Amino acid sequence: MSVVVDLKAYLDGHRATVDTALDRVLPPESAPPVTIHRAMRYSVLAPGKRLRPVLVIAGAEAVGGRAETVLDTACALELIHAYSLIHDDLPAMDDDDYRRGRPTNHKVFGEALAILAGDALLTLAFRLIAGNAARVATPGVVGIVVAEVADAAGTNGMVGGQVVDIESEGKTISPEMLDYIHLHKTAALIRAALRVGAQLAGGRAEQVEAISQAGQALGLAFQIVDDILDVEGSLAELGKSAGSDERKKKATYPSLHGLPASKQRARELIEETKRLLNPIGPAAAPICALADFVFERRS
């Protein structure tokens, strides 16, 4: 019981810190060109779980670092997540009208501005990461951290997963291909969030490696839970239409393996996440609690 209370306080505290920081790192709406800054802020500042930023912070704390040390990078990961959602929602991609319970970016600002807002968020993200790393990390780490995030976000990561996801719509795909999509589209950035948090905070190589592996398992679990929610959830819970995967003929864990096996697999991955974090010790407790939180979104 106390752990649950602690987690809520932990999450609420870090989310508030992240929300304040996001407001700070985004250009104000008053700065020209105002429309794009408004579009960027509309999507990023929509209420959200802030899972990736909190994972950056939890990754740093797991190796003895502090939230303030990695805050700009935490924000950067949320900007990258937000840019990917804006572009994914475009008519040429998933063609979604709602996101986080509100009209999608292009429904409010038009497609041109939505494309450019995504571009600008990705650009700003790298500016924040490089600046953050240059301030706090040992010199060699700056290039490494930018490269890690770029790899997780590019064609060997998130964008690559999105490409295969789009190309697989309406097709029968193998379980291996579905794992490829989930590992690249979702898990890569979640893994990177934990990993760069630990790297920026000066984590030792074996700590960073354990945290990375846990991040990969957690990321895969997160996407499977997302698939389950798409079947079971409601618009109110999801902020987007349930059943949208099925309408788009997207392969998902439930469509390929059934709901019970999907829930079982998610549970196993959460346990694996925690097991992989054993070597880190008590400082990894927040990551473990976050893993439980990811799983409990399901119910």
Next chain:
Amino acid sequence: MSVVVDLKAYLDGHRATVDTALDRVLPPESAPPVTIHRAMRYSVLAPGKRLRPVLVIAGAEAVGGRAETVLDTACALELIHAYSLIHDDLPAMDDDDYRRGRPTNHKVFGEALAILAGDALLTLAFRLIAGNAARVATPGVVGIVVAEVADAAGTNGMVGGQVVDIESEGKTISPEMLDYIHLHKTAALIRAALRVGAQLAGGRAEQVEAISQAGQALGLAFQIVDDILDVEGSLAELGKSAGSDERKKKATYPSLHGLPASKQRARELIEETKRLLNPIGPAAAPICALADFVFERRS
């Protein structure tokens, strides 16, 4: 006469170096997901002037550096340029069917892949810059160089100019607003190309500043010449349809100031570019020659 011959050899040599490097830094078409790597290579490796990469190299050489030292960053600037063209050409933006004499990216690969290819090129660009800077520059410079390029590419630079450009279509705009568009949409990245080349090569602050100011004048000249070419050029010369600015009701230098005044302004800016480079001495000769080359595209 000898200067012209030297410039041709200089440009051809550096262009060949850049083309070889671009082929190296881009993921091979054989690497999965193959479609996006094909889309990225299609646009980047289309024959081009490679102005921005050559300017990165010229910026380095102007302060005593060598091409190899800045080659990955030179490539990165071309990737950013290519991504911006892919996204600008989309139906939601300028809706262009031809670019560099070939069908635009979305006409060949579809809109979804064109959006993602642009995203991936921008991501890869920052990976290259950070890696390059970490290898060759003094530690503090890594964060600075990434920030410089991000500022030049984001809402205070290229993307910001593009937003105002789109929002100004069909409207009467002031000469000041047109300068804003040109300075942000085009000049910012050209200035950054010269500037980060000089920074990576260890240029002194006053050298970097002189080269930056020259880059800004050169960038503005380049966009004015581009506007002039859009009025005067042919599809064969431009690789895109002439008169497209007028069809899209875009404000241009010629539409606002007339052709003779536009040519005069371009000429003045080229002279200003060279004057600003005086303090750099003979090592800036290639940049001056490039400035002449930019102007002579007109005829």
